[in-house]
Amino acid sequence: MSAVVSxxxxxxxxxxxTYHQIxxxxxSPTEKAPTRAWTIGLIISVAVLSYGVFxxxxxxxxxxxxxxxxxxxxWGWDIxxxxxxIGIGHAGTLISAILLLFRQKWRTGVNRAAEAMTIFAVMxxxxxxxxxxxxxxLAMFILPYPNTRGPLWPNxxxxxxxxxxxxxxxxxxxLLFWYTGLVPDFATVRDRAKGMRRKIYNFLSFGxxxxxxxxxxxxxxxxxxxxxxxxxxxxxxxIVSFDFAxxxxxxxxxxxxxxxxxxxxxxxxxxxxxxxxIITRKLLKLEDYITVEHIESMNKVILVTGTxxxxxxxxxxxxxxxxxxxxxxFAFFNRALGPYWWSYFGMMxxxxxxPQLFWKKSWRRNITLTFLMSIFIxxxxxxxxFVIIATTLARDYLPSSWGLYSPSWVEIGIYIGTFxxxxxxxxxxxxVAPVVAVAEVKSVLKTGGNQYVGENATHKHHxxxx
Amino acid sequence: xxxNHKEIVFGLYNDEEDLIRAVKEAKSAHxxxxxxxxxxxxxxxxxxxxxxxxRLHIAGFIYGALGxxxxxxxxxxxxxxxxxxxxxxxxxxxxxAFIPITFELTVLFAAIGMTVTFYIINGLGPxxxxxxxxxRITDDKFCLAFDKGSVSEEKAxxxxxxxxxxxxxxxxx
Numbered sequence: 001m002s003a004v005v006s007x008x009x010x011x012x013x014x015x016x017x018t019y020h021q022i023x024x025x026x027x028s029p030t031e032k033a034p035t036r037a038w039t040i041g042l043i044i045s046v047a048v049l050s051y052g053v054f055x056x057x058x059x060x061x062x063x064x065x066x067x068x069x070x071x072x073x074x075w076g077w078d079i080x081x082x083x084x085x086i087g088i089g090h091a092g093t094l095i096s097a098i099l100l101l102f103r104q105k106w107r108t109g110v111n112r113a114a115e116a117m118t119i120f121a122v123m124x125x126x127x128x129x130x131x132x133x134x135x136x137x138l139a140m141f142i143l144p145y146p147n148t149r150g151p152l153w154p155n156x157x158x159x160x161x162x163x164x165x166x167x168x169x170x171x172x173x174x175l176l177f178w179y180t181g182l183v184p185d186f187a188t189v190r191d192r193a194k195g196m197r198r199k200i201y202n203f204l205s206f207g208x209x210x211x212x213x214x215x216x217x218x219x220x221x222x223x224x225x226x227x228x229x230x231x232x233x234x235x236x237x238x239i240v241s242f243d244f245a246x247x248x249x250x251x252x253x254x255x256x257x258x259x260x261x262x263x264x265x266x267x268x269x270x271x272x273x274x275x276x277x278i279i280t281r282k283l284l285k286l287e288d289y290i291t292v293e294h295i296e297s298m299n300k301v302i303l304v305t306g307t308x309x310x311x312x313x314x315x316x317x318x319x320x321x322x323x324x325x326x327x328x329x330f331a332f333f334n335r336a337l338g339p340y341w342w343s344y345f346g347m348m349x350x351x352x353x354x355p356q357l358f359w360k361k362s363w364r365r366n367i368t369l370t371f372l373m374s375i376f377i378x379x380x381x382x383x384x385x386f387v388i389i390a391t392t393l394a395r396d397y398l399p400s401s402w403g404l405y406s407p408s409w410v411e412i413g414i415y416i417g418t419f420x421x422x423x424x425x426x427x428x429x430x431x432v433a434p435v436v437a438v439a440e441v442k443s444v445l446k447t448g449g450n451q452y453v454g455e456n457a458t459h460k461h462h463x464x465x466x
Numbered sequence: 467x468x469x470n471h472k473e474i475v476f477g478l479y480n481d482e483e484d485l486i487r488a489v490k491e492a493k494s495a496h497x498x499x500x501x502x503x504x505x506x507x508x509x510x511x512x513x514x515x516x517x518x519x520x521r522l523h524i525a526g527f528i529y530g531a532l533g534x535x536x537x538x539x540x541x542x543x544x545x546x547x548x549x550x551x552x553x554x555x556x557x558x559x560x561x562x563a564f565i566p567i568t569f570e571l572t573v574l575f576a577a578i579g580m581t582v583t584f585y586i587i588n589g590l591g592p593x594x595x596x597x598x599x600x601x602r603i604t605d606d607k608f609c610l611a612f613d614k615g616s617v618s619e620e621k622a623x624x625x626x627x628x629x630x631x632x633x634x635x636x637x638x639x
Contacts, residue, residue: 023606203592207589
């Protein structure tokens with residue numbers, strides 16, 4: 001129907017938007033009084049967060065003995081949750097960086113919220129190694145700096161220290177990338193505001209004017225940050241997998257870990273993006289910006305990465321058998337049929353079997369099914385990390401030292417508390433900043449919108465000629 | 467300070483294509499453009515406006531290289547001179563193990579360096595108040611501005627009118 005839109009692509013922005021309408025739709029949620037749903041959500045999140053803070057303080061006061069870790073299973077829910085949250089963060093960077101490099105225009109609808117999710121998820125993740133140290137007040141010992149402890153440095157050969165660098169770099173770069181994208185949008189909020197609100201948003205917008213040279217540099221910066229973030233995000237989960245893969249524990253000591261962890265991270269991250277986006281688009285009425293097209297695109301990514309994860313699970317099994325190494329064979333036999341068999345089958349069902357539904361187009365485009373699936377995948381990927389960590393440790397080389405592990409109320413409380421942290425941050429974010437990148441959506445309106453109705457809409461002229 | 471004030475005459479357009487046409491007209495009439503302001507980055511504007519390619523990525527490369535050197539030389543000095551230790555029977559200078567941290571610091575230095583440079587050269591930052599011409603420029607208006615000090619007001623206004631500016635305003639910055 002219009003000459004500006006490629007006939008083979010479905011529109012990314014629906015509903016006859018003009019530039020001004022986009023501003024109205026995307027900025028007004030930050031201007032109105034909070035809705036009832038938001039307020040209730042925030043109260044619940046803060047309550048859950050407070051309980052998590054209590055459990056963390058309890059851990060610090062009583063010590064790690066308040067957790068059910070034992071000499072055999074010395075990594076449990078803490079590291080499971082750490083890897084799970086880090087993985088969730090990966091989707092944000094994938095959407096904002098890798099899809100920018102591949103010029104995927106649909107990223108503009110979801111990149112802002114996905115990047116915010118990345119930052120909050122990495123914050124939740126970083127908490128676990130810190131409190132697992134036991135003496136959190138000595139946490140700065142992990143940083144290499146000239147110190148009065150003699151010449152005493154951290155071990156740069158240790159994957160745990162690589163993790164420190166990877167995750168702090170990841171958090172920093174994600175924050176810079178996200179905020180640089182927000183600056184022009186904060187300027188839009190500022191220019192609609194009055195009084196104190198205007199002053200606050202001017203502060204947040206860094207005095208942005210929209211000058212041509214600034215935009216040029218902004219695009220250059222975004223592109224380079226995307227180029228840097230792409231290998232960075234792959235390195236982060238690679239290094240997280242090194243925490244396991246460089247050890248000599250059967251079931252951990254495998255070269256398949258880095259690619260399989262990265263695929264799993266993207267898989268779980270997209271599931272969390274979908275969980276959040278399906279709720280956000282409904283509550284903030286963003287159906288014209290986060291369309292079924294976006295959901296379908298993300299479901300395709302889920303199908304691909306879920307299948308990669310499935311192939312990795314099967315490859316692991318095959319290689320364990322083929323290696324002829326009894327300890328490796330036992331590790332995998334134990335995962336599937338040992339005391340934690342239920343988590344193994346939970347993982348297989350949620351991560352490998354259930355995403356296969358998305359081969360069917362109409363199911364990929366079904367919002368209810370997608371929402372349910374995203375929850376399944378979040379659970380399945382948590383099981384995956386639990387399977388890798390706890391079941392492997394519980395059955396080590398010496399049967400006399402075999403143990404079992406289940407979490408204490410403190411560990412459960414801390415995990416639940418991170419949801420409080422995550423949703424508190426996310427809810428505040430939806431009130432303070434536009435959850436869809438306003439300037440970026442405007443920049444794809446003419447090529448990605450369905451019915452651009454501005455002055456120079458090409459299809460209008462097109463119709464006039466006929 | 468009074469001498470630093472600029473008398474600006476500017477036109478607002480409803481559509482980016484009108485703006486780009488107007489910039490082309492102004493260039494061919496040899497009118498000195500003060501600046502162009504848009505709500506989003508316009509592709510195809512830079513060559514028309516005669517903006518040179520940004521050199522920000524070169525700065526990024528230099529910051530990145532600095533990060534590489536800091537990490538690699540730092541770890542080399544620490545593990546061969548300051549605190550030589552044997553870890554798992556590996557040599558003191560175990561290069562493969564240094565790669566992950568070297569990579570991370572390269573990215574970290576490049577990203578922080580470039581972002582800070584970006585804000586400094588643009589004159590942007592927390593607490594900065596830049597006067598702007600119109601509030602709707604960050605919404606849906608595309609602005610072409612002339613400095614009355616370097617372009618005669620008549621010529622500027624007639625060009626803005628001819629090229630379809632929907633509003634023509636004056637402002638002192």
